Amino acid sequence: MSRTIALLTDFGLDDPYVGQMKGVLAAQAPDSRIIDVSHGVEPFCIAQGAFFLAAAMKHFPADTIFITVIDPGVGSARRIIAAEFGEQIVLAPDNGVLELAETRFAGTMIVTDLSEAAAKIHSSATFHGRDIFSPLAASIAAGTSLESLGPKLPLRNMIRSGINKPxxxxxxxxxxxxxxxxxxxxxxxxxxxxxxxxxxxxxxxxxxxxxxxxxxxxxxxxxxxxxxxxxxxxxxxxxxxxxxxxxxxxxxxxxxxxxxxxxxxxxxxxxx
CATH class of the missing domain: 2.40.30.90 (Bacterial fluorinating enzyme like)
Incomplete structure (x- = not known):
């Protein structure tokens, strides 16, 4: 089984970070197609990342897994979540980066809390994109169900900053x-x-x-x-x-x- 995996980060292209994420995906999800949405999000700018994600989703295949890593709280107690929009899945930190997608696809989002599954993965404190998000995406692309990775998260408990509402x-x-x-x-x-x-x-x-x-x-x-x-x-x-x-x-x-x-x-x- 394979799925399209789309990458959206604020990592830029000057460092080896994006390449390392793709290396993990190539090793663990070799049949998946990897597409870059962007790595040019301004560092830590959740509003811009939310826009890039919401604007991109409808242009991707229905079974795409989006790895969305704009994560100023990396290594902290912030949740790692998976949001389902039909067959599309977005893996992201729970920090508001899903807010515009939730509004654009109103009434369709179902969220799973992956924090416990993520905690079982050996990782650095500063690079969860490579160490946690990429392996989780590869596992889901291979057929692992979200139900087996964590409980559903009530939408009212998600972090929101209000960027979706003028x-x-x-x-x-x-x-x-x-x-x-x-x-x-x-x-x-x-x-x-x-x-x-x-x-x-x-x-x-x-x-x-x-x-x-x-x-x-x-x-x-x-x-x-x-x-x-x-x-x-x-x-x-x-x-x-x-x-x-x-x-x-x-x-x-x-x-x-x-x-x-x-x-x-x-x-x-x-x-x-």
Whole structure:
């Protein structure tokens, strides 16, 4: 028996960490196909890891096992869990990294606590991706049932940080930045199914000192924006993003993944 195994980490590619995980999988699950989702999650940035996972899942085979290791609490008493979304399984620390996937696939998630099974595996204190997550994934890919690895975990007991829910205000919204892509676009935790106004502003105190470009215009594509103007558009990953036309919104606004941004409704800003 074999399954697709997808890797998502904040390890980067400069160190041997990803290679060692793949080595374990090659030895213990030789018939499985290994696919990298990304190893470029900002170190310790659970919000960005949650976004990468939720955005990727629907594009993978139905039987994929995702090893999701953004784990600032590695070696501590934090739980190790397996979340079932239909046939797909996500192995992850219980630290909120599953929060957006739970919301996107609402009502389908079943969680198993693998902590006791993980404790029986000899491991280092700092590299559970190689020593625990990879062997567990290989075992599941070979046919080991989750029922044999641990008890079900009530969903109410899972760790959540609130990144899945923008905070709606009377005259605006507080959004968390989930991701900064290589073009400098800033993905927000506002689903693209949400109706947004045509014009908004960003409070000056949330921007780089001296930046008075507070206007935001809702657009359909990058080309609709004039040079230097900030736009809000529905991106390709299911969420709204802040963007410039051939420019980096992240650099102009001085914002990074994990930051909280306020968008205020405006009837005047951006008027031609």
């Amino acid at each position: 905070v709606w205000l009377e005259d605006g919204v507080e959004a968390t930045i989930l991701h900064k892509d290589r073009f400098g676009n800033l993905v927000l935790n506002i689903p693209d199914t949400q109706t947004m106004p045509e014009r908004m502003t960003i409070p000056e105190e949330q921007l780089l000192s001296g930046n008075d470009n507070t206007c935001v215009k809702r657009v359909c594509c990058y080309a609709e924006l004039q040079a230097g103007a900030t736009g809000l558009l529905a991106g390709s990953q299911g969420y709204y993003e802040l963007a410039l036309n051939r420019g980096a919104a992240s650099e102009m606004l001085g914002l990074e993944p994990g930051d909280v941004l306020t968008l205020k409704w405006s009837t005047q800003c951006g008027q031609d």
